[in-house]
Amino acid sequence: MEKLIGKNVLITGASSGIGAALAREFARRGASLVLLARNRQRLEAVRDECARLGAGPVRLVEADTTDYAAIDAFVPTVEGRLDFLILNAGISQRSLAVETDEAVDRKVMEVDFFAPVHLAKALYAAGKWDSQTHIAATSSISGLFGFPQRSAYCAAKHAVKGFFEALRLETGAPVTILFPGRINTPISLSALEGDGSAHAKMDPGQAGGMDADTCARKCVRGILRGKPLVRVGGKEMISCFLYKWFPGLFFRLIGKASVV
Numbered sequence: 001m002e003k004l005i006g007k008n009v010l011i012t013g014a015s016s017g018i019g020a021a022l023a024r025e026f027a028r029r030g031a032s033l034v035l036l037a038r039n040r041q042r043l044e045a046v047r048d049e050c051a052r053l054g055a056g057p058v059r060l061v062e063a064d065t066t067d068y069a070a071i072d073a074f075v076p077t078v079e080g081r082l083d084f085l086i087l088n089a090g091i092s093q094r095s096l097a098v099e100t101d102e103a104v105d106r107k108v109m110e111v112d113f114f115a116p117v118h119l120a121k122a123l124y125a126a127g128k129w130d131s132q133t134h135i136a137a138t139s140s141i142s143g144l145f146g147f148p149q150r151s152a153y154c155a156a157k158h159a160v161k162g163f164f165e166a167l168r169l170e171t172g173a174p175v176t177i178l179f180p181g182r183i184n185t186p187i188s189l190s191a192l193e194g195d196g197s198a199h200a201k202m203d204p205g206q207a208g209g210m211d212a213d214t215c216a217r218k219c220v221r222g223i224l225r226g227k228p229l230v231r232v233g234g235k236e237m238i239s240c241f242l243y244k245w246f247p248g249l250f251f252r253l254i255g256k257a258s259v260v
Contacts, residue, residue, distance in 0.1 A: 002224055005030035005056065008082050012065055012119065013089030015042035017185030018138065020049075021216035022086055027055035029220075034078065036061040037089065065089045065115035075122045082129045084223070087116035087164075088138040088178075090156075092187050094203075095194030097151035104192050105152040112156035117163055134174045136223050137164040141181040141233060145243045148255065168228070176223045179240075181233020182209030210234050 009026045013019035015037035023035055027050035035050075037043050040062045047058045063070045091111045093104065116137060123129050142150050143157030161177050168175035188206045191199040215232050222230035231237055242250040 001029060003030050004083075007031045007084065008034070008080060009084040009086065010034040010036065010078065010082050010123075011086040011088060012036045012116070013138075015039045015046060017187055018180060018183060018212055018215055018219075019086075019088040020046045021212035022088060022219065023050055024053055024213065025216040025220045026084070027051075027053040027058075030054050030056060031084070032056035033058045034061060035059070036063055036065070036074075038062065038064050065119060066110050068118055071115075071119055072122055075119075075126045075128065078123065078126070078128045081127070082123070082133050085120065085123065085129055085133055085135045086138075087120065087136070089115065090138060090187075091153075092150070092191035092199075093153040094149050094188070094191045094199045096149060100152060100194040101196060104194060104196050105155075107192065107196070108152035109156045109159070112153065113159040113163070116160065120164075120167070129173070131172045134176070134223060134226075135164065135167070136176045136178055136219070138178045138180065141179055141231070141236065141240070143177075144179060144240060145250070145254070165228075174226055176219075176227055177229050178219050178222075179229065179231045180210075180215055180219075181231075181236045182206060183212055183215045183233065184209045185212050205236075 009031045011019055011023050014023045014035035023033055023046050026033060033050060033055055035043055035046060043060045047060055050058050061074055063074060065071060091108060093108055137160050139160045140157040142154045143161045146154050164175050164177055182205050184207060188199055188201060188203040193199055210233055218232045219230055231240060
């Protein structure tokens with residue numbers, strides 16, 4: 001295992017799911033962590049886990065990534081240059097496109113696309129990352145093609161892919177786009193219904209998905225190897241192959257796929 005002692009890592013959405021698992025994986029490698037999320041209690045639990053796993057100093061930042069005033073106040077307090085910037089915070093959706101309020105479309109785009117873009121730009125302007133910093137942005141398998149009841153989520157995750165690939169080309173910074181499939185995380189609980197209410201259910205597909213720590217281990221391995229794209233998941237990842245090589249078959253099958 002490659003050690004990262006003395007390396008500074010900032011992770012958003014670090015209080016649960018893939019973000020917390022990424023924090024644990026970087027902790028195992030001895031990195032110093034800045035963990036940003038909205039839930040202080042869960043952040044503290046992740047911090048304690050990371051400390052037990054051998055992390056360097058762990059700083060907690062309780063903030064909503066869409067609260068740009070709070071983010072702008074936080075950015076100057078980041079110490080030194082970041083070695084890794086992991087933009088992972090996000091929200092999902094469970095509703096038909098034509099039955100989804102535009103406010104929900106905008107909310108998903110704000111959280112999943114505009115917030116990581118704002119943070120990346122603010123940190124760059126403050127001199128907190130440069131061409132030596134490795135950026136990883138979490139898209140989704142839904143950022144590779146459309147999927148039923150995920151219209152706004154798909155749109156936001158496609159946008160993440162496009163923006164950060166362009167950023168890589170413009171700055172020369174190493175950038176990895178993460179494309180997780182069905183991972184066992186609580187993301188479906190907070191997913192938005194068409195009226196903006198919480199889905200508040202654990203989807204069977206999510207519950208039966210890959211363990212978050214296994215996902216994080218594969219993601220970090222790909223990041224450290226400098227891969228531009230990391231696709232990680234279970235049997236659902238065959239859809240990527242079908243989409244590329246057999247698009248007609250893909251579109252016939254995907255409409256019949258379980259949306260949960």
